Amino acid sequence: MxxxxxxxxxxxxxxxxxxxxxxxxxxxxxxxxxxxxxxxxxxxxxxxxxxxxxxxxxxxxxxxxxxxxxxxxxxxxxxxxxxxxxxxxxxxxxxxxxxxxxxxxxxxxxxxxxxxxxxxxxxxxxxxxxxxxxxxxxxxxxxxxxxxxxxxxxxxxxxxxxxxxxxxxxxxxxxxxxxxxxxxxxxxxTAEYGETTYGDNENWKFNLTAxxxxxxxxxxxxxxxxxxxxxxxxxYSRDWNKSGYFGVRNPDTSAGAPWFIVSKNVGISAYTPGGLITNTALKGTYFGVGGAVNQLNYGAVTGQWMIGGDWKYSSSGMNGTNSLxxxxxxxxxxxxxxxxxxxxxxxxxxxxxxxxxxxxxxINPTQTGIVIQADNAYLPASVKAQMTTLGLKTFTMGTSNADMPASGxxxxxxxxxxxxxxxxxxxxxxxxxxxxxxxxxxxxxxxxxxTPTWNTARLTLATDAVVNPANGQIVCRSTLTNPTNGCVPLNRFGVGVASQAALNYVLGTPWxxxxxxxxxxxxxxxxxxxxxxxxxxxxxxxxxxxxxxxxxxxxxxxxxxxxxxxxxxxxxxxxxxxxxxxxxxxxxxxxxxxxxxxxxxxxxxxxxxxxxxxxxxxxxxxxxxxxxxxxxxxxxxxxxxxxxxxxxxxxxxxxxxxxxxxxxxxxxxxxxxxxxxxxxxxxxxxxxxxxxxxxxxxxxxxxxxxxxxxxxxxxxxxxxxxxxxxxxxxxxxxxxxxxxxxxxxxxxxxxxxxxxxxxxxxxxxxxxxxxxxxxxxxxxxxxxxxxxxxxxxxxxxxxxxxxxxxxxxxxxxxxxxxxxxxxxxxxxxxxxxxxxxxxxxxxxxxxxxxxxxxxxxxxxxxxxxxxxxxxxxxxxxxxxxxxxxxxxxxxxxxxxxxxxxxxxxxxxxxxxxxxxxxxxxxxxxxxxxxxxxxxxxxxxx
Known part of the structure; x- marks a missing residue:
């Protein structure tokens, strides 16, 4: 050409x-x-x-x-x-x-x-x-x-x-x-650097071309x-994401009321960061920092949600756990x-x-419907006493597992x-x-x-913790009949109460x-x-x-x-x-x-x-x-x-x-x-x-x-x-x-x-x-x-x-x-x-x-x-x-x-x-x- x-x-x-x-x-x-x-x-x-x-x-x-x-x-x-x-x-x-x-x-x-x-x-x-x-x-x-x-x-x-x-x-x-x-x-x-106005999300880029x-x-x-x-x-969550703004099932289920309601101040009624009792006469009892026993102020409840009440606390274990x-x-x-x-x-x-x-x-993994036995060794004494008075053998609990890492x-x-x-x-x-x-x-x-996530079978065994009558130590109930099963008891009642050994037992990293x-x-x-x-x-x-x-x-x-x-x-x-x-x-x-x-x-x-x-x-x-x-x-x-x-x-x-x-x-x-x-x-x-x-x-x-x-x-x-x-x-x-x-x-x-x-x-x-x-x-x-x-x-x-x-x-x-x-x-x-x-x-x-x-x-x-x-x-x-x-x-x-x-x-x-x-x-x-x-x-x- x-x-x-x-x-x-x-x-x-x-x-x-x-x-x-x-x-x-x-x-x-x-x-x-x-x-x-x-x-x-x-x-x-x-x-x-x-x-x-x-x-x-x-x-x-x-x-x-x-x-x-x-x-x-x-x-x-x-x-x-x-x-x-x-x-x-x-x-x-x-x-x-x-x-x-x-x-x-x-x-x-x-x-x-x-x-x-x-x-x-x-x-x-x-x-x-x-x-x-x-x-x-x-x-x-x-x-x-x-x-x-x-x-x-x-x-x-x-x-x-x-x-x-x-x-x-x-x-x-x-x-x-x-x-x-x-x-x-x-x-x-090229050399480049960036960050947000909040000083986070720092990033760098370098490239060379010839x-x-x-x-x-x-x-x-x-x-x-x-x-x-x-x-x-x-x-971490920005301030704009902290108002509890959700669309949920309307608590008012009367004829002519809207099926869904969009509102601020909406939170969870089914669990708290350290555990919430969700049935029996103890319903609303929750476990806070170090296992402290408190009573949840329910708002207008609709399924697992509530509007008002202690909405901010019940949701606090979850807010910001999805990466920005x-x-x-x-x-x-x-x-x-x-x-x-x-x-x-x-x-x-x-x-x-x-x-x-x-x-x-x-997300921080949640769990509801957890069955807790009255003889659980980690139960706070006040709750155990109430169960004895009320003749309760069990209760169910919901938690957002604040002691566990977020799943990712x-x-x-x-x-x-x-x-x-x-x-x-x-x-x-x-x-x-x-x-x-x-x-x-x-x-x-x-x-x-x-990232570390729990094994359901191990978590169930570790949750059911009892006192070994032979030596007074806290063990998994399953260990009483199977001493070599390796189970490590886990305290589920509160924030900052789980031992690292117990977490190591229940958590794994699937790959x-x-x-x-x-x-x-x-x-x-x-x-x-x-x-x-x-x-x-x-x-x-x-x-x-x-x-x-x-x-x-x-x-x-x-x-x-x-x-x-x-x-x-x-x-x-x-x-x-x-x-x-x-x-x-x-x-x-x-x-x-x-x-x-x-x-x-x-x-x-x-x-x-x-x-x-x-x-x-x-x-x-x-x-x-x-x-x-x-x-x-x-x-x-x-x-x-x-x-x-x-x-x-x-x-x-x-x-x-x-x-x-x-x-x-x-x-x-x-x-x-x-x-x-x-x-x-x-x-x-x-x-x-x-x-x-x-x-x-x-x-x-x-x-x-x-x-x-x-x-x-x-x-x-x-x-x-x-x-x-x-x-x-x-x-x-x-x-x-x-x-x-x-x-x-x-x-x-x-x-x-x-x-x-x-x-x-x-x-x-x-x-x-x-x-x-x-x-x-x-x-x-x-x-x-x-x-x-x-x-x-x-x-x-x-x-x-x-x-x-x-x-x-x-x-x-x-x-x-x-x-x-x-x-x-x-x-x-x-x-x-x-x-x-x-x-x-x-x-x-x-x-x-x-x-x-x-x-x-x-x-x-x-x-x-x-x-x-x-x-x-x-x-x-x-x-x-x-x-x-x-x-x-x-x-x-x-x-x-x-x-x-x-x-x-x-x-x-x-x-x-x-x-x-x-x-x-x-x-x-x-x-x-x-x-x-x-x-x-x-x-x-």
Missing amino acids: SNSTKLQFANSVRRYALATASVTALLTSAPLALADDAAAKDPELEEVVVTGSRVVRDGYDAPTPVNVLGADEIKAAAAPNIADFVNTLPSVAGSATAANSAGSLSNGQAGISALNLRALGTGRTLVLFDGQRSVVSAATGQVDTNTFPQALISRVEVVTGGASSAYGSDAVGGVVNFILDKDYTGVKA GAKFAGGRGHVLFSGERVRQDGVHY APDEERDSLFGRVSYELTDHLSVFGQASYAKYSGLSYY SNNERETWRYVAGINGDFEAFGLAVDWDGYYQHGKTETLELE RTQEFKQDVAAVNFRTNSIEGWAGPISLAVGAEYRKESMDGYVPTEYQASGWKYGNYKVTKGDLNVKEAYVEVLIPLLKGLDLNSAGRYTDYSTSGGVKTWKIGLTYSPIDDITFRASRSRDIRAANMSELYDSGTARSNSVNINGASVAFVQNLQGNPAAAPEVADGYGVGIVVQPRFLPGFAASVDYYDIKVDGVISFVTAQQTADYCTINKIAAYCNNMIYSGGVLQTINLYYANLNKMIARGLDVEASYRVNLADLYEPLAGDLALRLQATHYIENVTDDGVTAINLAGANTSSTPDWVYRFSASYKLDDWKFDLTARGVSDGVVSNAYTQCLSACPASVSPYFTINDNHVDGALTWDLAVNKSFEINNMDLETYFSIKNLFNSEPVLVANPANLGAENTVGYLQTNRTLYDVMGRTFRFGVRMEF
Whole structure:
């Protein structure tokens, strides 16, 4: 290819990149400036493949929106990791982060950052690294984006729409592609520190990146290393979380009263930190510090809850036990070597390693219904005397176990990824063809380690403490008949009374190791030179083979279901996928283009499926583009959904107003069929020539997923059985002696999921001197908003719209506005992030009196309103040069005005044991850490 031809092709690619960015109204300074500069400085600019499509050609406007987050935006955000920045996009809703996954004790997901487009679930968002798949971090199929080399990400492309036909399974909600800066040359480093305005959550980040050419420019080598450390915030709650704000069953059960009541000063009536007697004439007696005997002042009791009274004390053992932020240690290394064998053929090899370790606490484990014998050796004398007077042989007790550590996870993960690839170009049959292929082997090894949690059998034995008549020592009753059983008696009556020896006996640290492997081989061919009647036709074809497997190990003592948490079982399985695709772009008329794709995928677990898409773009004039798309997408079951062997965990559900403990047993289903999604999208893009630098777009989407792979939750199972009287769900609730023991949950193809919404974007970029000569500097304004109209999962019994419910991740509106001003070496960025007002649930009816009858899940409530919020961020950057070294210092403030999160009542979860310890807000929508400062310096040689 001659230099003039290369330059012509580079300009064509540049125009394509600019057109695609314009279509999505993302005219931000970074991507456009980079594209212009690259074309001007490097006549051998490589081909740019935008994630929205595998075909590339001049002047094509993508039929599905593609959000491009450029390097300048990423830098300005100064987020601890790129995923946190991506999560600020309104179309990204309900993502898993290291901060909000603390409760994932038994499935190994704690600490994973996994993206969620359209709130369709992280498993329905395909995450790519430089267009390639990456090995999963958990059996649930999630890819931890923190395993990617953060310092080498040049941009992030987000396709908010079905893309299975172009990229394969899991792209129901869309694709997020982290693009690698493969051609970086030089040396750069970053040092960064952050903490909150409260002086906690201290964190550090250091990275070093280097790239160089060799062999006369035919070869290129790249290296990057990063270290991240974060101090978590545990056993502590901000003041805004201390008002006892909950939604609970109304104590007033008279006709016409609301079923649920939202109130402050709500606490627990079923237990206290050191133990509370819950029956007999001694009901309300509780044990305080050192075993002191007190009487609880009950408020208005409703099941395990009460309003008023000693609500603050009864809940004190739980408040703040869910970590505000986890401890984190992350280390990563990345290396890449590429070489041009000829002018038309290049090869590359790359390897990466990422290690994560993190600690987060879920909850202080509670226990109710503990039977205490009258001859218990640790009973305070006054209580023992009362039992003798009243003729009581036993009583029951509830406790939040203040003497025991909170339950949580201390996980470790190591991920290795190796890629070898080849790419080139050739001419055949008069066509210029570009092609590439790669092979990837990835492996993730995990250590899923619980923090100390109790063994139920040992706890029962240790609680039943008596005086040995032979020597007057306190022993376990079981030791009298079995002297070698090793039981150590445990004092359960008070705070600060348990011996370390007894705790060592009842507590254990269940653990499991898992290994996930992924092998991928893929090849792709593209051409833009097929002559058509209205212009060149672009064609892409390719094929891919993928094999995934998982295995693990669990010590025998932790495979039983006798532990409070971490009742692991070995889960193993494998699958392979063979697929091929074709995508074509055909100019039909001037300004009218057709983009179509089809893919055939053959799963070893469920057989063959077909996916496809059809997209149209029409530009009657240069100022306006109309676009529409229709797609068929699929998602096959992941290895957890197929093979989970029944990981058990202790939990609680609400039955008739009372919290009932049980063991939750979730099992896989090898017969789970792939989900099938039908997606529609229409939109309009405006780029008026009379207002240069301005663009706006509005896009409507409608996605329906049939055969959703999921499970009916434990609380739903209890409601459907006890309230709706559905026998099939009653069969999943296993009782023994009238006491609930287990609720079996199964992955299955539920009815359907529906997501409908509207994306609105607008941007304006201008040099202020063009508006008014005395002014100076570049100004870039950008607005992004998503209106969630409908988000429904139909499980066959109910279909509740979660859109507009601020207890979910899809309020009516989520919006983000940013203003960037650059003057010489200074850059200022101001960002506003907001959510609209919403409701607790669209299934609830708000009323104070004369309320209609409630039938699960359609309840009445006294206050169904949840406030919205607006949060501001500020960043300041200063660039300068010292001794031929480019330096950039930056300072950012997240949550500039230290806005407190909105309190969110969620009575649907009032039976879960984590309710008190969890933050009474929605941490996916509202900022819980408060004002956060970050300082850093970037250096480049």
